[in-house]
Amino acid sequence: SSSISTPLSQIFSEYALIMNAIAGASRVFRILDEKPAVADGENAIPMPTISGDVIFDHVDFAYVPGRTVLKDNTFHANPGQIFGLCGPTGAGKSTIINILTRYYDIMSGSIQVDNVRIDSVKQDSLRAQIAQVLQEPFLFSGTIMDNLRYAREDATDEECVDAAKQAGAYEFIMAQPEGFDTFLMDGGANLSQGQRQMLTIARAMVAHPRLLILDEATSNVDTRTEKLIQNGLLHLQEGKTSFIIAHRLSTIRHADCILVINEGEIVERGTHNELMKKKGFYFNLYMSQFRGKLSAVTGVS
Numbered sequence: 001s002s003s004i005s006t007p008l009s010q011i012f013s014e015y016a017l018i019m020n021a022i023a024g025a026s027r028v029f030r031i032l033d034e035k036p037a038v039a040d041g042e043n044a045i046p047m048p049t050i051s052g053d054v055i056f057d058h059v060d061f062a063y064v065p066g067r068t069v070l071k072d073n074t075f076h077a078n079p080g081q082i083f084g085l086c087g088p089t090g091a092g093k094s095t096i097i098n099i100l101t102r103y104y105d106i107m108s109g110s111i112q113v114d115n116v117r118i119d120s121v122k123q124d125s126l127r128a129q130i131a132q133v134l135q136e137p138f139l140f141s142g143t144i145m146d147n148l149r150y151a152r153e154d155a156t157d158e159e160c161v162d163a164a165k166q167a168g169a170y171e172f173i174m175a176q177p178e179g180f181d182t183f184l185m186d187g188g189a190n191l192s193q194g195q196r197q198m199l200t201i202a203r204a205m206v207a208h209p210r211l212l213i214l215d216e217a218t219s220n221v222d223t224r225t226e227k228l229i230q231n232g233l234l235h236l237q238e239g240k241t242s243f244i245i246a247h248r249l250s251t252i253r254h255a256d257c258i259l260v261i262n263e264g265e266i267v268e269r270g271t272h273n274e275l276m277k278k279k280g281f282y283f284n285l286y287m288s289q290f291r292g293k294l295s296a297v298t299g300v301s
């Protein structure tokens with residue numbers, strides 16, 4: 001490679017890091033502070049404790065009037081089912097999550113959780129029952145234990161330790177100077193990216209929500225950490241209705257139902273095997289990722 005390629009690639013990777021940090025910060029910001037774009041109705045009631053039944057019934061949505069993003073989305077997730085969302089960039093995967101968590105109101109159709117229309121309940125009471133494990137982990141200054149208990153203050157020490165074990169985080173926590181009492185600097189700056197992700201997985205386990213949203217963590221971690229994280233995420237999905245936004249299709253192979261989104265429409269649905277047999281949109285998406293992987297190894301495209 002030429003001498004100029006190194007500094008240039010460094011600039012680009014730093015740029016990517018900064019952009020990631022900005023995206024991450026805005027997501028955390030959204031969770032903590034942002035005034036909701038939608039208002040609770042006058043007669044909004046608190047969402048009762050949910051079991052995790054989710055219905056999208058002929059949902060249409062646009063961020064900007066006249067520019068429809070989701071068209072006629074219909075699906076039903078039973079409690080405990082794992083749903084994968086895939087499709088090209090800009091297809092509408094994140095938008096489905098944005099409206100399920102009601103950061104925006106839909107134009108027509110309805111979204112129901114446990115047969116209750118989500119626009120009839122207080123937003124906070126809905127979101128409190130949904131755990132989102134986002135790309136950029138959010139940790140605050142406090143001990144590891146404080147961070148694990150963040151979503152459920154009455155969790156026992158034992159529950160937190162169990163969660164850490166299931167998330168694959170126990171080993172590195174015990175290697176810290178003060179174990180679970182180790183103080184984390186703001187954002188968990190004294191931890192590696194992989195460790196921060198494992199902690200947020202453990203935290204979601206402690207919270208034990210009935211509804212889980214995973215935006216696949218695409219991070220630069222070593223293979224072993226990656227395995228730990230993938231394992232932790234699988235544990236986390238157990239018994240929860242899960243929506244997983246997949247960028248790599250391997251993370252949703254086990255899903256009960258994969259929704260293939262293209263230009264705002266659900267163009268295919270089914271299990272991995274069913275969709276592969278179809279030799280349609282999903283199959284092509286899968287093959288192109290597979291080829292991409294192969295050419296990265298062989299240098300042949």
Ligand code: ATP
Nearest residue numbers: 063064069087088089090091092093094095096261
């Ligand atoms: P990716 O894989 O790149 O994350 P995605 O499938 O999650 O893509 P979305 O983020 O849901 O896609 O975007 C769907 C469409 O909605 C895109 O055309 C995008 O430009 C548009 N969009 C997303 N967020 C907004 C917003 N806040 N305001 C207006 N348009 C938006």
